[in-house]
Amino acid sequence: MTDYELIEDILAGDQQAVRLLHERYVDRVFHYIYNQTSSHHDTEELLQDVFFKAACQLERFEGKSSFKTWLFKIARNAVIDFYRKQNKARRTVSTESAALETLGGRDESAEHTALRKLHMENVVDSIDQLPDQYRTVLHLRFIEDFSLKETAEIMGKSVLAIKAMQRRARTALSESISMEVTSYEEK
Numbered sequence: 681m682t683d684y685e686l687i688e689d690i691l692a693g694d695q696q697a698v699r700l701l702h703e704r705y706v707d708r709v710f711h712y713i714y715n716q717t718s719s720h721h722d723t724e725e726l727l728q729d730v731f732f733k734a735a736c737q738l739e740r741f742e743g744k745s746s747f748k749t750w751l752f753k754i755a756r757n758a759v760i761d762f763y764r765k766q767n768k769a770r771r772t773v774s775t776e777s778a779a780l781e782t783l784g785g786r787d788e789s790a791e792h793t794a795l796r797k798l799h800m801e802n803v804v805d806s807i808d809q810l811p812d813q814y815r816t817v818l819h820l821r822f823i824e825d826f827s828l829k830e831t832a833e834i835m836g837k838s839v840l841a842i843k844a845m846q847r848r849a850r851t852a853l854s855e856s857i858s859m860e861v862t863s864y865e866e867k
Contacts, residue, residue: 683701712819811852817849818846
């Protein structure tokens with residue numbers, strides 16, 4: 681079933697459709713929020729808020745974007761509101777290496793797996809040092825696999841702004857990784 685069919689069923693009162701739609705997105709939204717907060721407790725609270733808001737506003741979902749994009753925009757706004765209300769400085773974001781490891785190869789030797797894991801740790805550390813906007817755009821584009829248009833909609837920016845931000849984020853990440861490799865080789 682497509683998201684749109686599930687939404688129609690939910691609006692008609694089908695509780696099974698609610699469970700199916702929730703299961704389809706709960707893990708991805710959890711990882712996104714956790715990436716923004718680095719707190720399991722805060723993530724769980726925000727996750728509940730996101731799905732509650734989505735349920736309350738579901739009849740207003742017009743389908744102009746995908747449901748996934750719409751849901752992630754609610755999640756992003758919930759994180760922004762959380763920090764505004766809490767008046768907290770953003771904590772360091774911890775990009776989960778498990779999410780990045782899924783991007784690696786499955787049929788590789790033990791040596792390649794070990795080297796990839798070491799490299800992945802360096803990448804994760806480097807990503808965690810990037811500014812918030814850069815981490816967000818990289819997460820949405822390469823972990824969640826949103827298009828430029830969807831990422832722009834979620835972040836409330838133009839497609840051109842997202843392209844530029846993505847380019848700057850990739851450059852900053854590349855420079856950071858290069859500096860780590862150079863530092864490591866000098867030791």
